[in-house]
Amino acid sequence: MTTHVAFRLCAPVCALFFGAVGCGPRHDGGGGEGGDAGSGGVAGEGVAGSGGIAGTGAVGGGGVAGAGAVGSGGVAGSGAAGSGGVAGEGGAAEVPGYDEVIGCPPVSWPETATFTILGSMQDRFFPSALSGDGRVAAGQYDGGYARWTEAQGFTPAGQVFPDVLSCTGQFAVGPGSPYGVFRQSDAYGEEYLFGTEGVPVRQLSVSPDGSAVIGNLDDSYVNPGPFPVRWRAGVGADLLSPLANSLVYHTNSDGTSLLGVDILHVFRWQDSAPKTVLLPQAPLAFDGPPIMPVSADGHVYAFTSRSTLDTFIVARDDVATLVYCPGTCAPTDVSGTGKVVLLWGDGPHIWTAEHGFLDLATLLQQFGADTQGRRLSVHNVSNDGQAFLGLAADPNNPLDYQGFYATLPRAAYEVPAPAIAE
Numbered sequence: 001m002t003t004h005v006a007f008r009l010c011a012p013v014c015a016l017f018f019g020a021v022g023c024g025p026r027h028d029g030g031g032g033e034g035g036d037a038g039s040g041g042v043a044g045e046g047v048a049g050s051g052g053i054a055g056t057g058a059v060g061g062g063g064v065a066g067a068g069a070v071g072s073g074g075v076a077g078s079g080a081a082g083s084g085g086v087a088g089e090g091g092a093a094e095v096p097g098y099d100e101v102i103g104c105p106p107v108s109w110p111e112t113a114t115f116t117i118l119g120s121m122q123d124r125f126f127p128s129a130l131s132g133d134g135r136v137a138a139g140q141y142d143g144g145y146a147r148w149t150e151a152q153g154f155t156p157a158g159q160v161f162p163d164v165l166s167c168t169g170q171f172a173v174g175p176g177s178p179y180g181v182f183r184q185s186d187a188y189g190e191e192y193l194f195g196t197e198g199v200p201v202r203q204l205s206v207s208p209d210g211s212a213v214i215g216n217l218d219d220s221y222v223n224p225g226p227f228p229v230r231w232r233a234g235v236g237a238d239l240l241s242p243l244a245n246s247l248v249y250h251t252n253s254d255g256t257s258l259l260g261v262d263i264l265h266v267f268r269w270q271d272s273a274p275k276t277v278l279l280p281q282a283p284l285a286f287d288g289p290p291i292m293p294v295s296a297d298g299h300v301y302a303f304t305s306r307s308t309l310d311t312f313i314v315a316r317d318d319v320a321t322l323v324y325c326p327g328t329c330a331p332t333d334v335s336g337t338g339k340v341v342l343l344w345g346d347g348p349h350i351w352t353a354e355h356g357f358l359d360l361a362t363l364l365q366q367f368g369a370d371t372q373g374r375r376l377s378v379h380n381v382s383n384d385g386q387a388f389l390g391l392a393a394d395p396n397n398p399l400d401y402q403g404f405y406a407t408l409p410r411a412a413y414e415v416p417a418p419a420i421a422e
Contacts, residue, residue: 014234022136069305084208097384098413099339102296103208103253104167107133109386111409113367117392118403125154127379129172130389132208132296132336134247134382136169137389137405138162147172150403160184164206165382168175171210175201181215183233191292194237202226205250208296212255230255243269248304249301257302259294266292266301278318281305293334293342297381302331314341314351326357336383340413349378352413360388364413368411376404 073393119125119141122326123374125146125148128139137148139206140156141174145157147169163174173193176182180195181204186349195201202216216226228248231237232255240248240258244269248260256271267275283290283303294301305313309328314321328344341351348357360378361371375393381388387407 003221058416096274096410097382097386098410099335099385100297100337101133101167101383102336104133107135107382107384107386109384109407109409111411113364113369113409113412114407115364115369116150116364116372116404116405118405119154121400121402123152127389127403128174129162130380130382131165131169132167132383132388133169134384134387135408136165136168137380137403138165146255150405158184158190160190163204166206166210167208171206173204173206173213181213183210183213183231185210185302193231199223200230203247205248207251207253207255209253212251212253213252214255214258216247226259228260230258242274246275249292250298252298260299261290261292279315279320281313281320291330291332293331295334295338297338302333302334302341304330309345312341314338314353314389323351328393332379333381335381335385338411339387340381342378342381342388344377349376355413360406360408363408364406367409367412369406374404385413 123142151396161173161174218225266279271335292303327347349360350358378390
């Protein structure tokens with residue numbers, strides 16, 4: 001687990017100063033709830049094992065997930081809103097954000113933008129995860145692990161590195177001591193889930209309520225994989241043998257429907273069924289693992305399509321769109337239903353199908369937040385596309401970087417300003 005921890009801790013610095021796509025952030029795994037194979041689908045983002053993705057990963061001809069509508073409170077339905085107040089696919093509940101929050105109650109944000117520096121030059125904060133509802137940030141702070149909220153500031157987060165957070169931030173999942181993957185919460189403490197000494201666990205994803213966790217075991221020197229493993233509350237961990245030599249990027253609410261990639265395809269998989277090909281193409285890997293963020297409802301995913309980093313692919317299920325970057329860019333995160341794609345690069349930070357490329361710093365300034373001219377490296381976006389987490393650097397001193405948390409009003413997406421990059 002040492003390799004995994006080191007990789008995650010260096011990611012923000014890599015992204016800010018070196019722009020290494022291989023050290024980009026992961027995203028909290030939110031997954032919409034559905035029926036037995038719910039249409040909330042599977043979501044997440046992930047990284048490949050350091051040994052690459054072995055094998056051909058032949059794909060069977062199984063069916064796709066069922067069409068049960070998704071309730072945000074964890075109840076599949078036929079259009080009625082879930083208990084959290086977010087409607088199912090056929091529902092009509094009011095959503096206060098630009099995009100939907102999947103799996104927990106939606107959030108209302110201020111009508112003006114906010115920009116907050118987290119930590120100080122002495123007690124630096126290195127962000128690693130943002131909850132699906134955008135209320136909780138987590139990472140390394142002052143030599144330990146911590147969570148941050150606007151109301152409470154920094155609070156200790158135990159000995160588990162917060163790699164991913166559940167939708168409300170109640171659960172943090174990541175590597176712990178002395179080895180393995182743990183789930184940490186105030187209610188249950190630190191719970192060992194899976195993993196053995198000396199075997200790194202790649203990409204982690206968690207369901208919105210924290211009851212299902214997926215990781216990928218990959219010992220590139222002894223037993224190269226990856227080998228996806230699944231943990232479920234009340235059930236425990238099991239190795240997903242049918243998905244050997246594949247990477248799983250996300251789980252649905254109960255771990256029965258997964259999204260992943262093999263060396264040739266993006267696929268969906270369900271218990272007792274073969275893989276179903278969504279796209280006959282897989283994300284590129286460079287000097288590190290590939291990144292493929294996926295929307296929390298499991299229908300939209302994005303990845304770098306060429307080594308030149310001048311294009312990326314955004315796909316909804318089995319329909320892909322090629323997007324040309326205004327400069328260098330690569331997807332690092334995706335909002336709840338895929339309305340917002342977050343980008344690393346030398347240009348804008350946001351892409352939407354409605355408005356194209358948008359610059360976060362420009363939007364923050366336009367809607368009342370002072371970024372003080374800092375250069376932003378944005379790592380995470382909330383499900384509703386309105387909260388952001390990353391690093392901010394002084395334009396006159398690139399070594400002067402600090403964590404930041406920012407929010408945008410919904411109006412920032414409804415009426416884009418002419419000054420935003422096209």
